[in-house]
Amino acid sequence: MQRKYTLSLATILISLTAFVYGQTTSSINGTIEDRSGESVPWATISIPSLKIGVTADSTGSYLLTGIPAGNWELEVKYVGYRPYSLKIRTNGTTPTQKDITLMDERASLDEVVVSGTMKEVSKLDSPVPVEVYTAKFFKANPAPSVFDALQNINGVRPQLNCNICNTGDIHINGLEGPYTMVLIDGMPIVSGLSTVYGLSGIPQSLIERVEIVKGPASTLYGSEAVGGLINIITKNPRTTPILAVDAFGTSWGEINADVAVKFNVSNKVQSLLGANYFNYQNPIDNNHDNFTDVTLQHRISLFNKWNFERRENRVFSFAARYIYEDRWGGEMNWAPKYRGGDEVYGESIYTSRWELFGTYQLPVKEHILFMFSANGHDQNSVYGNTPFLADQYIGFGQLMWNKPLANHDLLAGLTYRYTYYDDNTPATADANNADINKPTHTRLPGVFLQDEISLNENNKLLLGVRYDYNSIHGSILTPRANYKWSSANKNNILRLSFGNGYRVANVFTEDHSALTGAREVIFDGDLKPETSWNGNLNFVKKVPLSSGGIIGFDATVFYTYFNNKIIADYDTDATKIHFGNLDGHAVSKGISLNVDLMLMNGLKVMAGATAMDVYSEEQGQRVQQLFTEKFTGVWNASYTLRKLGLTLDYTGNLYGPMRLPLLSDWDPRAIKSPWWSIQNIQITKSFSNGIEIYGGVKNLLNWTPNKGTPFLIARPHDPFDKLVEWDAAGQPVQTAENPYALTFDPTYVYGPNQGTRGFVGVRYSFY
Template identity: 25%
Template sequence: MRLISVIILSALFICASNSVYSDEPLKRPKTDAMLFGHVTSGEEHIPFATIVIEGTTIASAADATGHFKMANLPEGKQTIVVSAVGYKTLKEEVMLEANKSTTFFAELEPDNIGIEQVVVSADRNEKNRKETPTIVNSINPKLFQRTQNVTLSEGLNFSPGLRMENNCQNCGFSQVRMNGLEGPYSQILINSRPIFSGLAGVYGLELIPSNMIERVEVIRGGGSSMYGSNAIAGTINLITKDPITNRFSAGVSQSFTGVANNYEASDDYNIKLNGSLISDDFKTGLSIFGFHRKRDPFDANDDGFSELSSIENVTLGARIFQRVSSRGKITFDYFHINEFRRGGNKFDMPLHEADIAESVEHKINSGALNFDLLLREHDKFSAFLSAQGVNRDSYYGAEQDPSAYGLTDDLTYSTGIQYIRHLHNLVFSEAAITAGLEANGSVLTDEKPGYYDPEENLQHSSTLVADQKMETQAGFLQSEWEIDKVVVSAGVRFDHYKIEDQTRDSQSITGDVLSPRINFMYNIFDNFQFRAGYARGFRAPQIFDEDLHIETSGSRQVLHRNANDLKQESSNSFTASLDFSNFNGGWQYQLLVEGFYTHLNNPFANEYGTPDENGVVIYTRVNAEKGAKVQGVNLEFNASPSNWFQLQSGFTFQKSRYEEPQEFNETRFFRTPDTYGYISLNYSPAPYFNAAITGNYTGPMLIPYFGPQLENPEEGKLNKSGSFFDAGIKLSYDIKITENVIVQLNSGIKNITNSYQNDFDSGINRDPAYIYGPLNPRTFYFGVKIGNM
């Protein structure tokens, strides 16, 4: 709490000192200096391009015809920055005079594969991707549309080193693996803030609708250590949609999951709404989004038990900004998710009357307040407060168990300040310093409510399962130097964490962690960069997502626990890469080769217990006596001859190994293939027609099995899966209704060859965790979308 007070007081001090550090007062006098123009590329006008006065918060956007106007601008020589998705950012100086109009025509060059895209995740500040010493990959809305991704989860398969997987037949608990490491090793951020809690993360990647997201930025490996705990594998930063102009879109789609000879297909229906409004003076903006999804359960092997759960999701959200001066801006974000999912059987019966039922209902409220103030010529101060509340009603039970209901409440918060200072000389050259303070925390309670047993005529009282509180205070300092062809970024982060568990004799764990990082980039040529980096990371021994998910069958119920002497896990990560990109005639292409190596100290591993008389099995998380190594190579190749054709692809070769045998006397990580990759082809022979072909490859992997097909299910068996290639195609056709409004018709197939697991466990005693391979079987879909797109 003391650090929170320091953060708030610092923010107030900086704001009060604005007149000292800023060259402009908060209220900008009217100048009647105006800027008119249009944005084009070749002979085509670019709609909705963003126009910004550099060094201020003044911004506008082109309309649907590519034209714009801006009024009451600051006098003198100003730098105009024009950007649009799929084009290189343009910077050009113009002279603005009071009571006069200036005409400005912007001609943008295509950048169809995002070579020079602006990103924010590398050092918490906007920067051209080619100029960052850390590799940042971006997944944009176009790729979500081409792959018909309803939620965030499926889209993450289309970034190098990332792979989504389903871990439960009953309820669809999923996670993303980055560079071979499990989901909890990756930090999920929303607008660069770590408020995506462990509880929300159990099903969170499938909770978030794709129309909520402007883009996803991915940093692999140690370059993400400045974001704190759980960023050993990397970070996934969800950037939400910003209002830039008056726009709207609405769409509806219908899918049929499991279209094959021996499947009974299930329906998956969704509606998406998006809109934004901007005031005439561009000082106030509002964007809103809505999402509704209803998916029926899917049974792949006709045993009466689902392999994909039923889902009903309603999500609403908004982002509002207010420019408080030419150099100050306040932004507020909010979204609410209400989702109910259920897996098992007897879906028309109450939960406790089914043979197996795994069900959760989430009510998530998330909000964030951010204040940005530009100081001096290039400096920037930011203060933020984010919070997320999760209320979860759950049922994980079998054999009509009335005691399997659960209630979980979780509050996560993050607050802090950040200051970016540009110095003309620091030690040996010009430098940019980024410093900040953060306070993060969470409070979680999980209990089983009491119930009345009519057979025993007995009232059972409620049981407290978890009561955990975690607080982290952190400070970070980073400096970046640019000397001729070399860019060096060095930083350090200090975290002090405290974890209190009231369910374990008031157990308290504290730790102090110093996480250094250094990244280096050498521009061999203008279009050829070498990068290398090192970073330390850590993972605190708290409750993570898999602890709050229960695998249930008629014969066993799996619970996850931390060992009493569990210590924090730490890592040393090294990366090196060669990144070549070029514009040759009409062609653009990029080739990235990236090597990664991570050594885990005191790595977390599971000890599998044996079922007790009630069939309860405890998986205990312990520290392996020796470490573990994760190493490999990520390849990425992107190419485009023009805006009518784009190729994006990536492939990973890797090894994840413990340094001593673990369960089943095996050193290899389970559920981790040594090879996986993706490809995406987009073809637009005409402005109104588009064809997209996509594919995901998953190599063989080891899968533990504890099911009734074994002679001794308690001992389990380690199976090796085959490989999969999940290919899809989507066709879309645009119909122009008015000058600004378009109706789009689309249709396609996912997993055309039905490359899908064919040995699912069956029956009430099945092992629900024995699931692997592509997320969905063959699926047909069609949709309609309307808007000024």
């Protein structure tokens, strides 16, 4: 009490002095504490833009004077604690009281996560290893979509699946996109068609963080969460800026803009409205094959989230999103009038998609949440003269009950998922009459139970099981077990995970190559659900440095064994893709290491590497999986000059060779890709008024996959195979015009065709 009284008296005296001498300055005062409530003495408190600062006393109290009216950034530093910054407004007359809580450097790796166990928990306390990437991480290499933004995360690779339309999916530890579940605020939104087409258009100005779980999560999240999940957590309307703008353009002519606006509808209702706009209308053909190197796109996405404050802090929020995209790639002289014809080749995709999702806590004594989502996806695509028209509607509901009992933390849930799907492919055709369409209606009720057992202060055991009944494939059971040990100071953590996953596949919604029309799709029997067993060993170690910084190590060994895996066979016939369940097994195994370094001088380095082996084995023959590298590395180095308000970011990735599909024994292209790397640099200038200006260069090495390769797209001059000659078995033959016996094919793709380009942008946040 004596400390606060003395501080208040000093504040009054300063205010009186300012009044007497007519000075328009004010002060900021308060106390510095850590998370446990203990005072932090001798911390440095400053406003760098005003070049004023002060040191807290032995009790953690501070008084910063001589502050004119305006918006300022207050910084607090002390060895062993994370630097703290806060935007604060002063009016030049009234003192401002601000108590500050610092987090020690060990807590920098201890964010709150929800993806591993479906409830908020400290990252270090979670029995499931969860990687967290904040919005600041993605600002180091600004990208127009979530798909592009994930390129600098270890073990996660955006994979382009088409040289022409540039659609793609997300690989986790070498497993293709359909094995990755993408969620928004914990709801399974991105699935099916949008696994390929819907990853773009999520406004990055609305992203709070991205959580990634590697390995099967089917016990909690059901089908598609075999390889892992990506959970995009959007910002809470209560804590966001009133206005946030982020816009940039590139030297290639790309324009991207994110805008987010907060509305306080009432004291208890807040709304966050966001929009993303992306436009690229500049056909470029640097590899001289008469095809666009990058698809032309026109995209708009709208997002609206509502948060309602209720009694006893019960949760109620819901959000909606709409996205429309028009993209095309093809011959340089393509125009919409050629859409669907065989005169000029183009791939034109119209995507229209809506989503609705939310969470409501029931007004009962027990902690029971009702979570819901719904989405509709309309796809109107043409690949040359091959149309793909599809509609998909998904409804999802989940009732979840959380009950702590002694050293047990129980979580139980009931789920129901309904999927409607219709297209113009054999997937929904009548078995007896191909001219009759039969949309699929899939119902998937399920129940899951999870028990997190605290054996003691340092040991936890997580047991879970899920039962689903698929209306087409019947009963599916997925068990799960996780064990966590931590040292007393939590500087060492060991996690062991073991689980089962399953996936029901729809080739035409998941594999773009099945749609291009370049190859005929053949199904080798009815496709059965895939099952997998996975084991992960994860070790995390944090080493506090004497200088006040910290270095962290996160190493994982993973192994996944598949039964009934669905393999796309490009090798048997160059004119066909055979899809069928593997008569054998498939394996994805490897080891990954992440290293995080944070120093008090403003240097931060995040680097990671993954070495893996992904293959299938059938009848004693081992085959390396297509489009899967054996090594990948990523890095993100950031250095901040706080006095100048400048931040320098250097980001990049490195990929090892991957097996690629060839069309004949005479195909002159390499069977494996070379080592390749995309590197970027950016400099950001921050101003006290909330404005940031940034710019830099992407793809510093000007790497493109056509270098060292005779061609990427096979026979681009004859995209409809009008000049190809065929033998009696329906195979292309060698001729003077076609010496390699090839057909038109755009599937030889493993990296982006975009070379070096500059970019410049601006961000603005108003609180």
